[in-house]
Amino acid sequence: AVKMSQGLAAVLEEWRSLEEEYQQLQDTHRLYLQKLDEISKLQNNCSSSISHQRKRLKELSHLVKNTGPSEEDAKNMNEIKEKIKIKPNAFCEMEAFLPKKNGLYLSLVLGNVNVTLFNKQSKFAYKDEYEKFKLYTTIVLLLFSFICYFFVSYRFLDAILNFLLVWYYCTLTIREGILITNGSRIKGWWVFHHYISAFLSGVMLTWPDGNLYKTFRNQFLAYSLYQSFVQCLQCYYQSGCLYRLRALGERHNMDLTVEGFQSWMWKGLTFLLPFLFFGHFWQLFNGLTLFRMAQLPDFKEWQVLMCGLCFLILFFGNFFTTLAVVRQKVKSRNQKQKTL
Incomplete structure (x- = not known):
């Protein structure tokens, strides 16, 4: 009886301790729900205030345009114009931490789920996960293309490779949509490029095994192998470049590595340009080869x-976008040299 009473006393003591902890948990959870409600109200207030500010700023811009200031007022008017130009960027920075409506594509794929991440750590963690996903999947695609090109010639394995490409590009478009919602700045073409690539891989997946498919197979696999190799190079060097630029405070923290060439890559990454242009012309070569095959x-x-x-759409989009970035960079560098 003594042993049982001691055991019961220990159980009762443990239960009391557990109950006290549970009471604290309930209080903390109640406070958490209260704060969530407050945050939700603050988010709505901020969003409506930004909309109101944008509307008033637009009205003010029209007023400034229609006002012909005297020479004395011109200086003050120019100062107001400069301040008006800065405001939209400030609004974008604020909106990066506020809930946003999904774009058409994300709404179709995910519905009305809120994909905004509300703190910098979560944003950076998701961005880093995106970069790792891109690099690791590209390495898998590189190895798969290598095996299909050099060792195995089965239509079934080709179909798996094309299915992987469809899945990879579709996943990228969804992840990029989420990252753009959370403040990533990525050129429109490089997002659209993934939609075209996903569609192209889907068409390749449905291409029946025949003489024409066999004629184009090795050329496509060699191209896929080269593209994966260049993407691995880009992921490695661009991520290193972004890391250095962020450490110096020169780049936006949510900028991403891309398949093409952007202005921030200029320092130390110009060696990538020949690889990129060669890949672009290979896309043109693939397109022309397929159009010639259509005449057989x-x-x-x-x-x-x-x-x-x-392939032709990819060539024109990639080639002219890369060319425009290089031209813009050379032009801005020449202007800097002139001012010096």
């Missing part, structure tokens, strides 16, 4: 022309 007597698959069109 045994042409009957619609995939030939569709893939050819996709």
Whole structure:
């Protein structure tokens, strides 16, 4: 009886301690829900205030344009104009930490789920996860393309490679949509480029095994191998460059590595340009090859022309976007040298 009473006393003591902890947990959870409600109200207030500010700023801009100031007032008017130009960036910085409505694509894929991350640590963690996903998947695609090109020639394995490419590019578009919602600044073409690539891989996946497919197979696999290799190079060097620029405080913390060339890559990354341009012209070569194949007597698959069109769109988009960035960078560098 003594042993049982001692055991019971220990259990009762443990239970009391647990109950006290549970009471504290309840209080903390109640406070948490209260703070969540307060945060939700603050978010709504901030969003409506930003909308109101934008509307008033637009009205003020029209007023400034229609006002012909005297020489004395011109200086003050110019100061107001400069301040008006700065405001939209400040609003964007604020909105990066406020809930946003999903764009059309994210709404179709995810529905109305809120994808805004509300603190910098979560944003950076998601961005780093995106970069790792991109690098690791590219390495897998590189190895798979290598095996299919050099060792194995089965349509089934080719289909798995194309399915992986479809999944990879579709996943990238969703992740990039979430990152853009959270403040990443990525050029429109490099996002659209992934939609075209996903569609192209889907068409390649449906291309039936025949003479035309076999004719183009090795060229496509060699291109896929080269693209994966260049993307691995880009991921490695761009992430290093972004890290250095962020450490110096020169770049936005949510900037991403991309398949193309952007102005911030200029320092130490110009060696990538020949690799990129070679890849762009390979896309042109693929497109022209497919259009030539469409003129052959045994042409009957619609995939030939569709893939050819996709490759041409990729070439023109990639080539002219990269060229525009290089031209802009050279122009701005020449202007800096003139001012010095």
